[in-house]
Amino acid sequence: MNIRQLEVLRTLMSTGSTIATAKAMGLSQSGVSRLLQQLEADLSITLFVRDKGRLIPTPEAAILARDAENILLAVDRMSGHAQDLRSGAAGPEIVRIGLPSSMWENFAPAMLVDYVRDFPSVRIETFFDTTIAINKLVEERVLDIGFLRMEGEIGPGIEVEQVASGESVCVIPRDHRLAELAEISAKDLRDVPLILIGRQRPNRMALDQSFKQAGVKQIVKIETHTNSSACSYVAHGLGVTIISSFYANLYRHLPVVHRPFIPHARQQFGLARAAGVPLSIAAQSLSDALKRQIQLSQKDI
Amino acid sequence: MNIRQLEVLRTLMSTGSTIATAKAMGLSQSGVSRLLQQLEADLSITLFVRDKGRLIPTPEAAILARDAENILLAVDRMSGHAQDLRSGAAGPEIVRIGLPSSMWENFAPAMLVDYVRDFPSVRIETFFDTTIAINKLVEERVLDIGFLRMEGEIGPGIEVEQVASGESVCVIPRDHRLAELAEISAKDLRDVPLILIGRQRPNRMALDQSFKQAGVKQIVKIETHTNSSACSYVAHGLGVTIISSFYANLYRHLPVVHRPFIPHARQQFGLARAAGVPLSIAAQSLSDALKRQIQLSQKDI
DNA sequence: CGCAATATTATGCGTATTCGTCATATGTTT
């Protein structure tokens, strides 16, 4: 599959004939015919019915033309960005830190209260995002430091220091029948509405696998991308979720309980920064402040 | 530009070397080297600095790798759809909605409680992100609907229905001296620590301009990207922030007050969806549930 | 109505370009 083929699909859906498409794209008619054939072969899908010397789009073509349009839009966007970068578009020291969304409410401010006093001339920029995004932002040197979950490949451009750990727990509304159990496994969750995060990521795949092995079909009501929203949904009775105790501890004030999820799984959390880049004093101190606040947040009640 | 080049860029950003990339992609190292060169030539941008026999990504590479990732995701989606069409597979209907991060705690769950009951077979996927990201995700048809702030260019691929509005307010700790004022202007904020969001976006630039015209230097202590974190910083005494009353109303439970910020400015918020695409019944109902919850959230106490 | 003109798609054939590998040169790090 290539971009030219997608352009043909898009234009053909619009013009209705290979000749008009060829003219619009500055190709020959036979070139268009071939590109269409190649795309159909690549996808193993008939996109146009050949009827009386005419091309009639199939329903499949309509669906996939949307996807093709999405790809071409993304390509245009990238070209536009490259153009911007070619044509080219400083201040107080800014220290940038990435944290999971779950940490904005109390964790981040508590971390910053003393820090701001100690570093009055430093401007802080906070990003609340997913582990994947933070990983990337650190790697790309957008962030000086980032707190993230250590899983899968970290990449050579990042150094991570482990600063916390957790275990998988099932977060349950306080008044739910499952709250009476000492621990939860997949079979306890048969027919229970689930709120799950991290689709297609290693830990989620392991979780999906444990359900499969227990022969339990997941009833996923909500897919979301932050631990915080998952906990909030649980607190509102929308279902139960399975996340790391590290995050669950940040939400102790909600009317939920958490129970170890079987099979046991542990998670490691680390502080990431770009490899080979020494932190400034301000950034290092923010890093230290983060570590202190983490210890506070994970203390037993 | 072709898809293989983009895969190289993506993998190279991840692995850091042409050899590892070649291995991961099943190519030769020289093939990778060439594809990278071709991409650089096609874009007329240096993506990697060649330093001591190593490839060091430029800031430009970081930006464009994101674009490349979007393209490749769209390609994967198309391939997945083709696969589904070939095998005739279908799954539960998934409705995807994008909301600002500020809405995860109480707004989103409240919105979903009744909805989940009414649509038991629908799976919901929630994304909490910035207006910019939501705009993009709707445009790319990743999201069915997205709640966003209407500002600047919306784009030809999106239809937006206005569903809420707000005015600029200054959010102040309840025990702060500024809380006694009926309204706040830039000159009231001389030497006051500021927590600001939305750097380089139109509304932020207007705010920066009002400070400049008042001859007041901004003492920005914290830059952040979500209204929620800004309000939380304010509640912890880290400074004051200027945001839309729409968001401030979501944080009434914090020990803060808000006062109109002079010069008056209003913001519009809308519900976005891809142009020309009719919503499914499930998506339309979720859209209606969102509107209802918005009205509830903006009621006067 | 019949026929010529026009429109449409697909395919044979040939040429130019692109893609990718092998082999190798050069430089850096362990």
Next chain:
DNA sequence: AAACATATGACGAATACGCATAATATTGCG
């Protein structure tokens, strides 16, 4: 010195595409 890294010359295979043409369908005109 060995291992690791990137770039490039040379070459062959594969791909992209145009010209010319065949086959079929539709339209316009006498």
